[in-house]
Amino acid sequence: MSAPPPHTDRELDLSNAGRGVWLVKVPKYIANKWEKASGDIEVGKLKITKNPGAKAEVSLRLSEAVLALKEREEEEIPKAHRLDVTTVTRQMLGVFSHVTPASTSDAIVPETEKLYMEGRIVQKLECRPYADNCYMKLKLESIKRASVPQRQVQQLDRVVQNFKPVSDHKHNIEYAEKKKAEGKKMRDDKDAVLEMLFAAFEKHQYYNIRDLAKITRQPIVYLKEILNEVCNYNLKNPHRNMWELKPEYRHYKDDQKPAATATKVDDSDDD
Amino acid sequence: MSSTAVTKPGAVPSVQEYSIRVPKNSKKKHNVMRFNATLNVDFSKWSQVKMERENNMKEYKGMDEEMPKFGAGSEFGRDAREEARRKKFGITSRKYKPEDQPWILKSGGKTGKKFKGIREGGVSENAAYYVFTHAPDGAIEAFPLHEWYNFQPIQRYKALSAEEAEQEFSRRNRVMNYFSLMMRKRMRNDDEGAEDDPELSEGGKGKKLGKKEKELKISEMDEWMDSDDDDSSSDEDKEKKNSEEEEDDKKKKKKAKEEAQKKKKKKKKGSDDEAFEESDDGDEEGRECDYISDSSDSESELEQQKEIKSVAEEDALRKLLASDEDSQGEENEEEKKDGEDDKDDDEDNKDKDEKEKDNKLNKESDKKKDKKKKKKQSKKKDVKKSGIGKDSSSDFSSDSGSDSDIPREKDSKKPNSAQSSRSVTPVLPGVSADCFKRKQSGSPDLSQSKKIKLDNFNSAPVTSYFPGASESGITEDAVRRYLMRKPMTTTELLQKFKSKKTGLTSEQLVNVMTQILKKINPVKQTIKNKMYLSIKAQHN
Numbered sequence: 185m186s187a188p189p190p191h192t193d194r195e196l197d198l199s200n201a202g203r204g205v206w207l208v209k210v211p212k213y214i215a216n217k218w219e220k221a222s223g224d225i226e227v228g229k230l231k232i233t234k235n236p237g238a239k240a241e242v243s244l245r246l247s248e249a250v251l252a253l254k255e256r257e258e259e260e261i262p263k264a265h266r267l268d269v270t271t272v273t274r275q276m277l278g279v280f281s282h283v284t285p286a287s288t289s290d291a292i293v294p295e296t297e298k299l300y301m302e303g304r305i306v307q308k309l310e311c312r313p314y315a316d317n318c319y320m321k322l323k324l325e326s327i328k329r330a331s332v333p334q335r336q337v338q339q340l341d342r343v344v345q346n347f348k349p350v351s352d353h354k355h356n357i358e359y360a361e362k363k364k365a366e367g368k369k370m371r372d373d374k375d376a377v378l379e380m381l382f383a384a385f386e387k388h389q390y391y392n393i394r395d396l397a398k399i400t401r402q403p404i405v406y407l408k409e410i411l412n413e414v415c416n417y418n419l420k421n422p423h424r425n426m427w428e429l430k431p432e433y434r435h436y437k438d439d440q441k442p443a444a445t446a447t448k449v450d451d452s453d454d455d
Numbered sequence: 456m457s458s459t460a461v462t463k464p465g466a467v468p469s470v471q472e473y474s475i476r477v478p479k480n481s482k483k484k485h486n487v488m489r490f491n492a493t494l495n496v497d498f499s500k501w502s503q504v505k506m507e508r509e510n511n512m513k514e515y516k517g518m519d520e521e522m523p524k525f526g527a528g529s530e531f532g533r534d535a536r537e538e539a540r541r542k543k544f545g546i547t548s549r550k551y552k553p554e555d556q557p558w559i560l561k562s563g564g565k566t567g568k569k570f571k572g573i574r575e576g577g578v579s580e581n582a583a584y585y586v587f588t589h590a591p592d593g594a595i596e597a598f599p600l601h602e603w604y605n606f607q608p609i610q611r612y613k614a615l616s617a618e619e620a621e622q623e624f625s626r627r628n629r630v631m632n633y634f635s636l637m638m639r640k641r642m643r644n645d646d647e648g649a650e651d652d653p654e655l656s657e658g659g660k661g662k663k664l665g666k667k668e669k670e671l672k673i674s675e676m677d678e679w680m681d682s683d684d685d686d687s688s689s690d691e692d693k694e695k696k697n698s699e700e701e702e703d704d705k706k707k708k709k710k711a712k713e714e715a716q717k718k719k720k721k722k723k724k725g726s727d728d729e730a731f732e733e734s735d736d737g738d739e740e741g742r743e744c745d746y747i748s749d750s751s752d753s754e755s756e757l758e759q760q761k762e763i764k765s766v767a768e769e770d771a772l773r774k775l776l777a778s779d780e781d782s783q784g785e786e787n788e789e790e791k792k793d794g795e796d797d798k799d800d801d802e803d804n805k806d807k808d809e810k811e812k813d814n815k816l817n818k819e820s821d822k823k824k825d826k827k828k829k830k831k832q833s834k835k836k837d838v839k840k841s842g843i844g845k846d847s848s849s850d851f852s853s854d855s856g857s858d859s860d861i862p863r864e865k866d867s868k869k870p871n872s873a874q875s876s877r878s879v880t881p882v883l884p885g886v887s888a889d890c891f892k893r894k895q896s897g898s899p900d901l902s903q904s905k906k907i908k909l910d911n912f913n914s915a916p917v918t919s920y921f922p923g924a925s926e927s928g929i930t931e932d933a934v935r936r937y938l939m940r941k942p943m944t945t946t947e948l949l950q951k952f953k954s955k956k957t958g959l960t961s962e963q964l965v966n967v968m969t970q971i972l973k974k975i976n977p978v979k980q981t982i983k984n985k986m987y988l989s990i991k992a993q994h995n
Binding site: 192193194195196198201202203205206207208209210211212214215218219221222223224225226227228229230231232233234235244247273274275276277278279280281282283284285299301302303304305309384387388389390391392395423426434436 | 468469470471472473474475476477478479480482483484485486487488489490491492494496497498499501502503504505506507527528529530531532554559560561581582583584585586587588594595597598599600
């Protein structure tokens with residue numbers, strides 16, 4: 185991940201902080217349409233009618249272009265909606281935007297995350313459809329869809345295929361063959377084994393015997409003999425059942441404290 | 456129905472129309488930040504605001520992952536093994552996503568407020584939210600809102616831990632200054648080198664100063680009020696007591712008749728009392744009371760309670776439940792009661808001289824107290840009576856008279872109550888045992904039996920009357936009581952009674968004692984060449 189560290193604090197751009205914005209709740213079907221619409225077309229018209237002495241009426245009318253955006257088998261959606269206006273009470277709602285750099289950006293100057301304050305929500309509008317035929321049909325369809333059970337009964341016309349039991353699975357056979365090809369573990373020269381061991385212990389301090397056997401490819405009995413000479417076996421819990429070099433053999437760069445943060449090491453269960 | 460606004464033939468409908476666009480910018484995501492109104496957040500007044508994701512890496516990883524990957528201290532194949540181990544337990548670890556962490560918002564620079572914004576789910580489940588803003592060209596731009604974050608202030612001061620709070624609470628009236636308290640705490644923390652943000656002390660000062668003064672005043676007031684309360688209540692108590700005494704003196708003779716009435720009265724008073732002062736600890740401090748507890752009084756009280764209630768069943772049941780503990784406790788109480796005597800006993804009669812001195816002292820002090828006590832005794836009686844109604848014994852058992860009063864009391868005009876107070880105790884275990892038995896046999900006339908018992912108590916000293924015994928306080932019951940408690944030698948026994956104001960010479964005492972012992976016929980056993988006398992509890 186080449187992205188900049190996520191936990192650095194960023195300045196919140198407050199140039200728009202004082203701006204009042206509207207929070208509009210729209211039905212999902214409108215939101216779907218709007219999502220599909222491209223950014224430059226008009227998706228609808230907002231009409232504010234102010235009658236003196238009465239509350240202002242706000243209505244939303246979707247554009248033809250948006251209504252035309254539909255796939256097959258999709259219902260007509262109502263065109264006009266009423267917007268109910270309410271004020272925000274008991275809470276302070278703000279809107280901020282978060283710009284994340286595109287992960288595939290190959291710009292020379294790497295984009296950084298940016299935060300903008302987009303304004304304060306001054307009014308809440310709730311988009312309500314007029315209960316006309318179109319809307320009712322839409323609802324009817326959605327109810328029908330919802331009432332269809334997710335699982336359905338299917339009749340089978342033939343026997344479902346079952347698998348015969350196998351005495352020896354394929355990967356077992358493969359594994360056995362591989363082992364055979366490797367042959368028996370041969371006792372290597374002791375110096376060579378020691379070399380391998382020291383190399384391994386350079387990388388890590390603690391090893392399980394099985395891992396060492398895998399690395400050095402020596403029989404465990406033989407390996408143990410050697411290990412007893414140069415290594416200590418840990419019986420206690422941080423690094424239990426693990427081998428480490430005897431102090432006189434080890435020279436780690438910063439042999440401060442062999443990380444005493446204890447964890448349960450149980451190694452008898454895996455592989 | 457549609458597009459009514461335009462065609463409406465209204466008066467002067469001013470119609471404004473805006474076209475809405477949905478600009479596409481996949482990188483820019485709009486989110487809502489929600490603050491509670493009480494926080495008084497004003498975006499336009501924000502100056503320097505920084506936001507960051509909370510770093511929960513540590514928590515995600517857990518504490519045990521602080522191991523080197525290579526070199527010293529590292530294990531070979533540790534990660535894989537851990538993973539396998541987790542999988543075995545059915546734990547599939549999810550990747551840590553920094554973009555899912557809460558927001559931390561800091562406003563007003565270093566010393567400003569801090570908020571934590573936690574994502575809220577389910578807001579846009581059934582509907583979509585858009586934010587409408589004005590574009591420069593007059594159109595409206597709609598941006599979908601993705602997430603809702605609920606921002607809450609982060610406490611920038613440290614609260615006391617449970618233990619610290621307890622400690623401070625224990626000296627709540629002494630601590631005048633809340634501020635100094637917190638200051639001290641902070642100093643302590645500084646010593647420990649804890650991460651104490653310096654902005655806390657700077658930023659919080661302004662606010663805290665105001666708060667401090669207020670706090671200070673309050674606490675002082677509290678103290679005054681407390682003390683006032685105490686004083687007045689104790690004064691009142693005294694007054695009450697005095698009046699009660701007077702009442703007592705006057706009415707002593709007609710007492711029997713008026714008792715019931717009086718009780719009622721007292722009860723009322725008691726209830727008033729209760730209403731007036733909440734029983735705080737320390738409220739009792741003002742009153743004078745003896746700490747040498749005399750169980751007998753409380754017992755007598757119990758007895759009286761029984762009489763009042765005349766429901767022996769309940770008591771018996773209680774006894775049945777706790778007969779053992781009761782007798783045990785009684786023993787303890789009694790031991791406490793004449794603690795001085797016991798102390799002496801323990802010294803095994805070696806320091807007789809000293810003891811006698813002690814006794815003399817006791818006597819003297821008793822004499823001194825005598826007048827007071829007499830008064831108090833009467834007071835107590837009243838208190839007891841008032842106490843009968845509400846709670847049985849615990850409160851008043853503490854301020855009961857010492858033993859030496861009893862004979863005197865007996866001489867005075869209330870032999871009955873005194874006797875009961877004296878004599879009830881030793882036999883009580885027996886009673887309880889008896890009750891137990893009876894309960895088991897299931898006889899219904901428990902109350903009757905109790906009455907018989909009571910009669911027994913009263914008649915006991917009469918039947919076993921020895922010359923000079925009753926006046927001196929040496930009764931069969933007293934002896935029984937001592938012997939029941941623990942085995943003791945005759946000398947010890949005598950010592951017990953010597954320590955009291957018997958007014959008898961030692962020969963007389965011995966005489967009386969031998970008579971009583973003959974009557975009781977206690978179990979004798981010799982330990983270390985000394986004959987110890989004892990009675991079984993059931994021995995009755």
